[in-house]
Amino acid sequence: xxxxxxxxxxxxxxxxxxxxxxxxxxxxxxxxxxxxxxxxxxxxxxxxxxxxxxxxxxxxxxxxxxxxxxxxxxxxxxxxxxxxxxxxxxxxxxxxxxxxxxxxxxxxxxxxxxxxxxxxxxxxxxxxxxxxxxxxxxxxxxxxxxxxxxxxxxxxxxxxxxxxxxxxxxxxxxxxxxxxxxxxxxxxxxxxxxxxxxxxxxxxxxxxxxxxxxxxxxxxxxxxxxxxxxxxxxxxxxxxxxxxxxxxxxxxxxxxxxxxxxxxxxxxxxxxxxxxxxxxxxxxxxxxxxxxxxxxxxxxxxxxxxxxxxxxxxxxxxxxxxxxxxxxxxxxxxxxxxxxxxxxxxxxxxxxxxxxxxxxxxxxxxxxxxxxxxxxxxxxxxxxxxxxxxxxxxxxxxxxxxxxxxxxxxxxxxxxxxxxxxxxxxxxxx
Numbered sequence: 174x175x176x177x178x179x180x181x182x183x184x185x186x187x188x189x190x191x192x193x194x195x196x197x198x199x200x201x202x203x204x205x206x207x208x209x210x211x212x213x214x215x216x217x218x219x220x221x222x223x224x225x226x227x228x229x230x231x232x233x234x235x236x237x238x239x240x241x242x243x244x245x246x247x248x249x250x251x252x253x254x255x256x257x258x259x260x261x262x263x264x265x266x267x268x269x270x271x272x273x274x275x276x277x278x279x280x281x282x283x284x285x286x287x288x289x290x291x292x293x294x295x296x297x298x299x300x301x302x303x304x305x306x307x308x309x310x311x312x313x314x315x316x317x318x319x320x321x322x323x324x325x326x327x328x329x330x331x332x333x334x335x336x337x338x339x340x341x342x343x344x345x346x347x348x349x350x351x352x353x354x355x356x357x358x359x360x361x362x363x364x365x366x367x368x369x370x371x372x373x374x375x376x377x378x379x380x381x382x383x384x385x386x387x388x389x390x391x392x393x394x395x396x397x398x399x400x401x402x403x404x405x406x407x408x409x410x411x412x413x414x415x416x417x418x419x420x421x422x423x424x425x426x427x428x429x430x431x432x433x434x435x436x437x438x439x440x441x442x443x444x445x446x447x448x449x450x451x452x453x454x455x456x457x458x459x460x461x462x463x464x465x466x467x468x469x470x471x472x473x474x475x476x477x478x479x480x481x482x483x484x485x486x487x488x489x490x491x492x493x494x495x496x497x498x499x500x501x502x503x504x505x506x507x508x509x510x511x512x513x514x515x516x517x518x519x520x521x522x523x524x525x526x527x528x529x530x531x532x533x534x535x536x537x538x539x540x541x542x543x544x545x546x547x548x549x550x551x552x553x554x555x556x557x558x559x560x561x562x563x564x565x566x567x568x569x570x571x572x573x574x575x576x577x578x579x580x581x582x583x584x585x586x587x588x589x590x591x592x593x594x595x596x597x598x599x600x601x602x603x
Contacts, residue, residue, distance in 0.1 A: 280367030284310050286360060288323050300346055300367050310363075317341065319348065326350045327360045338370070345374040379549070386551035386566070390432055394425035435567040439550065442574040449495065449578050453488040456496075456528045456599060457521045463500045464519070467508060474513045483522040489599045491579040496599060499572040499583070503532055503595050506568065511536030511592075527581070527598040539587035547585065548573045 280297025284290060288310035297303060307313050310323045319337050326335060337348045349366040401418045410418070441447035464471075464480060471478055489496075507517050511534045520531040539547065546552050551566040569583075576583050580600045587593040 282365040285362040297367050326363050327352045345371045394429040397425040398422050449492045453490050454493050456489045457482045470508050476515050478517045480519045486523045486528045487601045489528045489601050491599050495575040502568040502572050507534040528601050530597040532595045535592040538589040
């Protein structure tokens with residue numbers, strides 16, 4: 174573009190110079206045609222040549238000046254255009270970064286060297302309960318009771334810890350402080366990253382509690398087995414005493430074996446190694462068989478059990494052995510935790526695409542504050558009574574895992590002293 178403009182200007186000024194020289198030449202020829210004196214012709218010729226030279230010099234000078242102005246103006250226009258595009262790109266990048274920061278689930282707060290807030294996103298305001306007045310380092314972190322110093326972070330970053338954990342309104346927050354530098358590698362400020370680690374802390378606590386519960390549950394039967402076995406080895410007892418001790422050993426061994434079996438089942442669920450073989454089967458017939466398997470326990474406590482099929486229930490499509498395990502667990506819980514001469518009602522029905530089993534008893538019930546936790550592993554409402562009745566605290570956890578794998582659900586409603594209602598849903602379609 175610039176070359177084309179320059180060439181045009183050169184051509185124009187060259188033509189103008191040629192025209193000017195031509196006019197002067199025309200005048201020169203007309204003047205000398207009437208002159209006979211040689212010396213005078215020579216003088217006129219010199220004047221003509223000098224005038225032509227001056228015109229060429231002036232034309233060249235003017236063309237150079239104008240060309241330079243045009244070129245400079247063109248360069249300025251290009252530079253202005255490039256700068257405008259660059260500013261647009263910078264503004265676009267800035268808006269993208271601001272949008273990303275505002276949409277982040279982690280909080281971000283930037284401070285300058287004086288400790289004033291230069292940026293804070295919505296997550297930081299929400300997690301730390303910040304207001305618009307909290308605009309400097311001290312006002313942000315002093316109310317959190319965090320022992321952190323801005324100068325130490327900036328100038329002693331290699332010798333000081335840069336993260337803190339705090340508890341805010343039942344939330345666990347991790348604060349990470351990272352100093353940043355300018356183009357000359359000089360300290361420019363600090364960025365604080367605010368992370369909500371509540372779920373991580375809860376899961377870690379659950380893991381610790383799970384390990385402690387497993388250790389306790391295994392230690393109790395092992396201690397009993399060792400104690401009774403050592404007692405038998407130490408003395409000569411009559412047959413009745415030996416039989417009693419051996420029954421305790423056998424009972425504790427079965428309890429430990431059941432616990433290990435349940436733990437292995439949960440491990441298979443967690444690692445997706447549990448095989449689910451789905452088939453079509455009659456849910457009403459399955460419930461009747463489960464009741465028959467537990468009939469001895471029912472008769473021992475003289476419970477009245479009513480089993481009713483409330484509708485024409487289609488065949489369900491699920492893992493039959495898994496669903497049987499769930500029903501046996503729920504029904505045995507009703508038998509265990511209902512006092513003698515109690516009533517247990519079992520209903521089998523059909524709603525939409527799900528068949529359901531509803532088991533209602535008039536047992537001791539579950540406190541409202543415990544209902545939200547009864548599916549946690551090893552959680553027991555009454556630990557002492559559960560152990561006395563042979564429970565491991567894993568039955569409901571396993572039941573929920575089995576139903577999840579089969580696309581079913583389990584819901585429990587209960588009231589202390591009035592009883593418990595459990596509803597199990599199982600899909601009927603493939």
